[in-house]
Amino acid sequence: MILHPSKRTGRVVLAALLLLVGATDGAAVEYFPLEQVRLLDGPFRDAQDRGVDYLLALEADRLLAPYLTEAGLEPRADNYGNWESSGLDGHVGGHYLTALSLAWAATGREDVRERLEYALDELERAQRAHGNGYLGGVPDGDGLWERVAGGDIRAEPFALNGAWVPWYNLHKTFAGLRDAWLHAGSEQAREMLVKLSDWADALVASLSDEEMQEMLVAEHGGMNEVLADVAAITGEARYLRLARRFSHRQILEPLIAGEDRLTGLHANTQIPKVIGFERIAQLDDDEEWHRAAQFFWDVVVDERSTAIGGNSVREHFNEKTDFGAMVSEVEGPETCNTYNMLKLTRLLYRDGPAARYVEYYERALYNHILSSQDPRTGGLVYFTPMRPAHYRVYSQVHEAMWCCVGSGIENHVKHGAFIYARDDDAVFVNLYIPSRLEWPEQGLSLRQETAFPDEPGTRLVFESDADIRLKLRYPAWAAGERAIVRINGRREDVSAAPGSYIELDRRWEKGDTVSLELPMAVRSETLPDGSGYYAILYGPVVLAAETSPFGDESLDFYADDSRMGHVPDGPVCPVDEVPVFVADSPDFARHIQRIGDGELRFRVGRDAGLRGADDAELIPFFRVHHSRYMLYWPYSTPAQLELRQPGTSQAEAARLKLEALPEPEAPGNRSKP
Numbered sequence: 001m002i003l004h005p006s007k008r009t010g011r012v013v014l015a016a017l018l019l020l021v022g023a024t025d026g027a028a029v030e031y032f033p034l035e036q037v038r039l040l041d042g043p044f045r046d047a048q049d050r051g052v053d054y055l056l057a058l059e060a061d062r063l064l065a066p067y068l069t070e071a072g073l074e075p076r077a078d079n080y081g082n083w084e085s086s087g088l089d090g091h092v093g094g095h096y097l098t099a100l101s102l103a104w105a106a107t108g109r110e111d112v113r114e115r116l117e118y119a120l121d122e123l124e125r126a127q128r129a130h131g132n133g134y135l136g137g138v139p140d141g142d143g144l145w146e147r148v149a150g151g152d153i154r155a156e157p158f159a160l161n162g163a164w165v166p167w168y169n170l171h172k173t174f175a176g177l178r179d180a181w182l183h184a185g186s187e188q189a190r191e192m193l194v195k196l197s198d199w200a201d202a203l204v205a206s207l208s209d210e211e212m213q214e215m216l217v218a219e220h221g222g223m224n225e226v227l228a229d230v231a232a233i234t235g236e237a238r239y240l241r242l243a244r245r246f247s248h249r250q251i252l253e254p255l256i257a258g259e260d261r262l263t264g265l266h267a268n269t270q271i272p273k274v275i276g277f278e279r280i281a282q283l284d285d286d287e288e289w290h291r292a293a294q295f296f297w298d299v300v301v302d303e304r305s306t307a308i309g310g311n312s313v314r315e316h317f318n319e320k321t322d323f324g325a326m327v328s329e330v331e332g333p334e335t336c337n338t339y340n341m342l343k344l345t346r347l348l349y350r351d352g353p354a355a356r357y358v359e360y361y362e363r364a365l366y367n368h369i370l371s372s373q374d375p376r377t378g379g380l381v382y383f384t385p386m387r388p389a390h391y392r393v394y395s396q397v398h399e400a401m402w403c404c405v406g407s408g409i410e411n412h413v414k415h416g417a418f419i420y421a422r423d424d425d426a427v428f429v430n431l432y433i434p435s436r437l438e439w440p441e442q443g444l445s446l447r448q449e450t451a452f453p454d455e456p457g458t459r460l461v462f463e464s465d466a467d468i469r470l471k472l473r474y475p476a477w478a479a480g481e482r483a484i485v486r487i488n489g490r491r492e493d494v495s496a497a498p499g500s501y502i503e504l505d506r507r508w509e510k511g512d513t514v515s516l517e518l519p520m521a522v523r524s525e526t527l528p529d530g531s532g533y534y535a536i537l538y539g540p541v542v543l544a545a546e547t548s549p550f551g552d553e554s555l556d557f558y559a560d561d562s563r564m565g566h567v568p569d570g571p572v573c574p575v576d577e578v579p580v581f582v583a584d585s586p587d588f589a590r591h592i593q594r595i596g597d598g599e600l601r602f603r604v605g606r607d608a609g610l611r612g613a614d615d616a617e618l619i620p621f622f623r624v625h626h627s628r629y630m631l632y633w634p635y636s637t638p639a640q641l642e643l644r645q646p647g648t649s650q651a652e653a654a655r656l657k658l659e660a661l662p663e664p665e666a667p668g669n670r671s672k673p
Contacts (some may be wrong), residue, residue, distance in 0.1 A: 094172025197221015
């Protein structure tokens with residue numbers, strides 16, 4: 001049972017908990033606990049509400065069944081199907097703990113708290129039944145872990161001793177218990193987490209470093225990160241040593257050397273490892289490991305990501321110099337990848353609050369994460385195809401149990417996590433999302449009112465007196481005309497440059513207002529390899545067009561319970577039949593005109609070089625659902641138009657090359673049975 005503190009005391013306790021896990025261990029900035037940030041009406045509040053509804057629609061007993069079964073107890077219901085009954089049994093249950101904890105912190109809803117308490121009580125029963133601290137839903141886990149402890153280790157990328165990524169699975173349980181402590185203040189969860197960590201420590205105690213590294217060939221999630229957090233929670237260095245043992249040197253060492261050897265690797269296997277490298281670096285003041293994590297972020301964000309902030313084709317990092325498969329394959333960026341890249345971004349920003357971290361976070365949040373939720377049902381997306389004129393499919397609450405459902409139920413209940421940050425006496429306003437911030441230690445209550453991105457700016461209202469510095473992000477995409485800042489209606493001089501912060505330092509009084517107006521313009525952006533495909537953006541927002549069905553078709557936008565239900569495998573529209581921009585330069589976007597002054601809508605036609613369609617309407621990609629869509633558009637000069645077909649052939653060749661990557665059967669690559 002959670003004995004959660006009172007509302008006022010809760011804020012203090014949660015702040016102390018964040019301190020305990022390193023929110024201030026030499027960091028340049030800190031984050032506000034989620035319960036101090038409340039979302040107000042807008043697309044993110046809508047997404048949060050749908051996310052909580054989806055979360056509560058899940059049946060707790062079905063998610064908890066694998067844990068009870070493995071503990072020799074009678075479950076109260078049958079497992080869910082899909083991945084929860086085919087080797088990854090229990091992995092969504094771990095995400096479920098995290099999501100409930102985040103949702104409680106973000107909303108304060110009692111029904112969420114009660115569900116979390118119930119889940120923890122059931123899991124504690126299972127842990128007690130094991131008797132050795134273990135807790136997991138991994139099928140036949142006792143035998144598997146006994147063999148591993150004895151040095152019987154047979155690892156491949158997606159399996160350990162024939163079991164489907166058991167450490168990856170178990171990491172979700174570790175993380176769920178950690179988050180129930182951090183975000184809901186559950187002493188019960190903390191005790192369970194420490195017992196589970198002691199079990200893991202004992203399990204690998206007799207393994208050599210070579211055996212550990214062999215074991216880590218198999219995907220293992222962020223085991224190093226969560227064990228580093230346990231070290232911070234308990235203050236015991238032995239858990240930090242264990243976190244280092246769970247760090248995969250085959251990935252770490254090239255990053256330390258500044259070498260990008262990521263091509264062909266399963267992308268979301270690597271990102272959590274790097275999150276762990278950075279977390280260990282923070283706690284151990286390890287500059288070398290920090291530089292490795294920074295190098296990874298730079299490479300993935302600057303050279304391996306698409307306009308929506310997502311990366312990978314068919315779950316693997318493609319060649320940096322050839323994104324042909326990105327526009328030919330239907331298995332485009334995976335939502336889990338971006339979920340983890342945002343975690344890494346938040347960690348790196350703490351150590352140095354550079355605006356470029358926020359630029360990426362904003363882009364990925366609006367264009368990938370926000371777009372990955374079905375506005376009708378709250379269903380979640382696995383792959384977001386970049387292929388022109390393709391589509392996405394959504395999970396159904398009781399039928400789809402993929403990894404992107406697990407991370408997805410977390411995504412939409414933590415939208416308040418990065419809107420604001422702080423140092424000793426300053427508030428950083430990073431994102432323009434309607435919200436209310438409370439900082440009791442400074443006596444601050446601040447309300448942000450905005451219709452961004454439909455309106456180019458935001459308005460801050462002080463609901464209390466406060467003596468703080470206000471730092472407003474001046475986005476790099478707002479180049480051109482100067483930003484305008486007004487305090488209580490009076491225009492202020494702005495000396496800051498785009499890509500930095502505008503600092504306002506004064507004694508604020510209740511009722512004071514600060515408005516920020518930003519220049520926003522339409523622009524085009526090519527793929528990282530410089531090939532002839534362009535996305536169209538307005539500020540940080542990717543614009544897309546809904547397209548007509550391809551032929552006489554009736555697409556099913558909802559995934560079934562099959563092994564491959566998460567893949568949008570309907571007919572593809574031939575790339576040489578989709579609309580194309582034909583212009584003398586890629587600057588065609590300047591001819592695209594906004595329609596009206598409400599929600600963002602733009603018209604694009606022949607004056608911008610559009611061929612293959614009379615005209616098209618562009619809207620933010622996060623509002624495109626249940627339709628084929630154009631997100632990346634082919635581009636050609638008039639003289640090169642006849643070369644499009646060879647280019648298409650090259651893209652198809654890249655797709656076939658990626659198809660040749662090894663894909664073991666389940667347990668195996670989640671994209672293929």
